[in-house]
Amino acid sequence: MYRLSGVTKEYGHGAVHALRGVSLEVPDGGWLAVRGPTGQGKSTLLQIMGGLDRPTGGTVELEGRDLGRLSETAVTRVRARLIGFVFQAFNLIPTLSATENVETALAPLGVRGAERRRRAAGALAAVGLADRAGHLPAELSGGQQQRVAIARALVKEPAVLLADEPTGNLDEDTRDDIIALLERVWRERHLTMVVVTHDSVVAARAQRTGLMRDGQLTLARTSPDVGTVRPWTDAAGQQGN
Amino acid sequence: MFWTYLRRELRRRIRQAAFIALGLALGIGLVITVTSAATGVQNAQAAVLHSLYGVGTDLTVTQPPKQGAGSGLSFGFKQQIKQVRSGQIAAGTKINDNELENTQYGTLTAAQLAGVSRQQHVTAATGALSLTDVTVTGTVPAIIAGQGASSFSSSFTSNTFTVDGVGVAHSSPGPLSSATVTAGRNFSQADATSDVALADSGYATAEKLKTGSTVDVGNTSFKIIGIVSVPQGGTPPDLYIPLAKAQQIGATGSARLTNQVNTIYVSADSAANIPAVQQELTRLLPFATVTDASNLASQVTGSVGSAASLADNLGKWLSVAVLVAAFGLAILLTMAAVARRVREFGTLKALGWRSRRIVGQVVGESLVIGIAGGAAGVALGFAGAALIDKLAPKLSAVVGAPSGSTAFPGVTGKLAQQVSSAGAHTVYVTLTAPVTLSAIVLAVVLAVAGGLLAGMFGGWRAARLRPAAALAKVE
Numbered sequence: 001m002y003r004l005s006g007v008t009k010e011y012g013h014g015a016v017h018a019l020r021g022v023s024l025e026v027p028d029g030g031w032l033a034v035r036g037p038t039g040q041g042k043s044t045l046l047q048i049m050g051g052l053d054r055p056t057g058g059t060v061e062l063e064g065r066d067l068g069r070l071s072e073t074a075v076t077r078v079r080a081r082l083i084g085f086v087f088q089a090f091n092l093i094p095t096l097s098a099t100e101n102v103e104t105a106l107a108p109l110g111v112r113g114a115e116r117r118r119r120a121a122g123a124l125a126a127v128g129l130a131d132r133a134g135h136l137p138a139e140l141s142g143g144q145q146q147r148v149a150i151a152r153a154l155v156k157e158p159a160v161l162l163a164d165e166p167t168g169n170l171d172e173d174t175r176d177d178i179i180a181l182l183e184r185v186w187r188e189r190h191l192t193m194v195v196v197t198h199d200s201v202v203a204a205r206a207q208r209t210g211l212m213r214d215g216q217l218t219l220a221r222t223s224p225d226v227g228t229v230r231p232w233t234d235a236a237g238q239q240g241n
Numbered sequence: 242m243f244w245t246y247l248r249r250e251l252r253r254r255i256r257q258a259a260f261i262a263l264g265l266a267l268g269i270g271l272v273i274t275v276t277s278a279a280t281g282v283q284n285a286q287a288a289v290l291h292s293l294y295g296v297g298t299d300l301t302v303t304q305p306p307k308q309g310a311g312s313g314l315s316f317g318f319k320q321q322i323k324q325v326r327s328g329q330i331a332a333g334t335k336i337n338d339n340e341l342e343n344t345q346y347g348t349l350t351a352a353q354l355a356g357v358s359r360q361q362h363v364t365a366a367t368g369a370l371s372l373t374d375v376t377v378t379g380t381v382p383a384i385i386a387g388q389g390a391s392s393f394s395s396s397f398t399s400n401t402f403t404v405d406g407v408g409v410a411h412s413s414p415g416p417l418s419s420a421t422v423t424a425g426r427n428f429s430q431a432d433a434t435s436d437v438a439l440a441d442s443g444y445a446t447a448e449k450l451k452t453g454s455t456v457d458v459g460n461t462s463f464k465i466i467g468i469v470s471v472p473q474g475g476t477p478p479d480l481y482i483p484l485a486k487a488q489q490i491g492a493t494g495s496a497r498l499t500n501q502v503n504t505i506y507v508s509a510d511s512a513a514n515i516p517a518v519q520q521e522l523t524r525l526l527p528f529a530t531v532t533d534a535s536n537l538a539s540q541v542t543g544s545v546g547s548a549a550s551l552a553d554n555l556g557k558w559l560s561v562a563v564l565v566a567a568f569g570l571a572i573l574l575t576m577a578a579v580a581r582r583v584r585e586f587g588t589l590k591a592l593g594w595r596s597r598r599i600v601g602q603v604v605g606e607s608l609v610i611g612i613a614g615g616a617a618g619v620a621l622g623f624a625g626a627a628l629i630d631k632l633a634p635k636l637s638a639v640v641g642a643p644s645g646s647t648a649f650p651g652v653t654g655k656l657a658q659q660v661s662s663a664g665a666h667t668v669y670v671t672l673t674a675p676v677t678l679s680a681i682v683l684a685v686v687l688a689v690a691g692g693l694l695a696g697m698f699g700g701w702r703a704a705r706l707r708p709a710a711a712l713a714k715v716e
Contacts, residue, residue, distance in 0.1 A: 079592070093589075096245070108594050
């Protein structure tokens with residue numbers, strides 16, 4: 001479970017307040033979409049939740065551990081084991097094939113050659129790209145590259161999936177495919193998922209939606225579309241507005 | 242994963258990698274070529290010195306001449322001019338004077354030789370005489386008022402050749418120790434007081450001498466019993482005669498050389514003890530000159546010396562400059578490559594790659610480039626050395642008359658030049674550039690160092706990346 005308490009993030013010695021006291025709880029298996037215009041702190045929030053950056057103030061607990069207080073080595077280990085990332089620009093390594101890109105997520109876990117390749121192949125098959133395993137990113141479409149990125153995020157069977165504008169660079173049809181894929185894996189694997197998006201269609205698929213404005217997060221009600229498959233226990237943390 | 246990623250990344254920036262490797266190759270190739278050339282020059286110098294010394298000689302002992310040595314020469318022309326003026330010698334008298342003279346050094350006694358051989362760490366000490374045979378022929382001219390010695394001496398011609406008086410025991414050290422008998426035979430114990438001689442092969446060819454020929458040395462007829470040759474680069478005397486005969490017929494001015502030598506050749510028990518032996522001998526003979534190979538090397542002039550200076554100074558510093566430039570280029574280009582991969586490294590960090598794994602990747606890439614540059618540098622070095630072997634002209638080595646030599650006072654003009662030049666030798670040696678194992682090892686070390694240095698700078702940059710900042714970079 002994620003628990004954020006009074007998280008702030010400042011840049012330039014207080015010149016920029018990217019986050020202003022965000023408090024939030026995401027239960028195990030919950031799916032939160034964070035919406036808002038550009039420059040309101042959505043990606044900053046995601047980076048702090050993923051341990052890619054440290055908050056200026058407040059606490060960010062993942063499974064009871066405050067990521068802001070862990071050493072760099074410990075945070076890196078948490079990312080390696082527990083957190084999968086999906087980025088807007090896919091962020092695939094251009095010189096590695098689809099399989100090898102997926103393998104990069106297993107390398108820090110000490111998974112060796114044959115096992116690594118087997119699991120990477122399985123992850124690619126799960127996202128429908130078994131026939132593109134040997135292709136370089138430049139030889140794949142945007143949608144295919146994002147599927148490889150999703151396979152890379154999921155191959156290590158993380159507890160959390162953090163996606164920053166996963167459909168931002170995709171056309172409508174591909175966007176629908178990708179979001180459908182994300183929903184499927186969320187259901188099948190009981191992931192805790194946080195998706196940053198400016199797209200209301202994407203946000204509507206999540207259990208809960210948070211609106212980010214000027215560094216503050218306001219949570220909306222449980223999404224009716226998801227229904228009671230896995231109800232989200234409403235926790236304290238809603239920002240009063 | 243490591244090797245796959247490394248291979249693919251180097252292939253992606255093959256041109257930049259090749260550029261860096263080429264820079265390293267040029268620097269390393271130059272270092273090898275200069276090192277090989279310096280080794281070749283050292284070998285050339287050593288060949289000259291080796292032949293100068295002979296095999297087994299670690300040190301030589303000579304003595305500066307006493308003041309006024311040589312002043313009793315009977316063909317001191319100032320004296321002869323006086324004799325003509327006073328009527329002691331008539332104008333028109335034919336002169337045919339042949340003398341075997343000690344022109345270079347002062348003398349050392351048998352007791353001094355024995356003292357040298359008794360020193361600690363001295364395994365052998367051999368005495369010899371390095372002499373010059375001078376024959377002056379001509380007709381005494383009439384004296385014209387105001388005529389000086391130089392116009393008087395122009396009435397005479399001279400012929401000189403060098404003669405070494407050596408022990409007949411075939412032992413090393415000594416001037417004959419590096420010689421090979423190519424015709425006839427060497428000295429034997431029975432020849433100790435005989436009028437027999439060995440001729441240097443070059444001199445024998447020039448003078449059409451063979452075994453059985455006779456030659457006049459110091460007004461004594463000697464029979465050639467053998468022809469000898471020394472290794473290339475040597476400066477042998479023209480003739481060798483038994484030491485006892487040289488002591489009998491040779492002179493320093495008018496003083497005979499009975500029981501005297503003018504050079505002592507010394508062998509030490511090990512190379513490490515040569516300095517100690519040198520010190521002992523200097524203490525034993527405080528007025529003598531004790532030289533080892535490095536001392537003698539400083540007396541070798543000619544283009545060998547110039548080549549040595551060129552290799553040592555210009556060559557060394559040029560190599561260092563090119564190498565520093567190559568290393569600097571490698572570092573800058575590696576850091577630039579890391580800068581272009583900021584988002585890539587940020588992504589890997591997001592995936593859980595630790596900084597040291599990423600640094601290891603960067604260092605590995607640089608090391609491979611460095612090793613490739615090193616291999617190419619070794620090849621370039623071999624090519625440079627081969628080029629030197631093919632194109633290098635023969636180098637000259639001039640060993641001037643060493644300290645302690647003297648010209649004849651009162652002898653001037655052309656005759657003086659001929660007599661004093663008998664003490665200086667010019668030899669020609671072929672410059673080679675052998676690539677030694679140490680040069681190759683140096684190349685490998687430089688290649689690895691270049692790769693590591695570039696990788697460490699690039700890796701340091703990669704390690705400092707904050708994942709969030711790195712991911713925010715727009716490529």
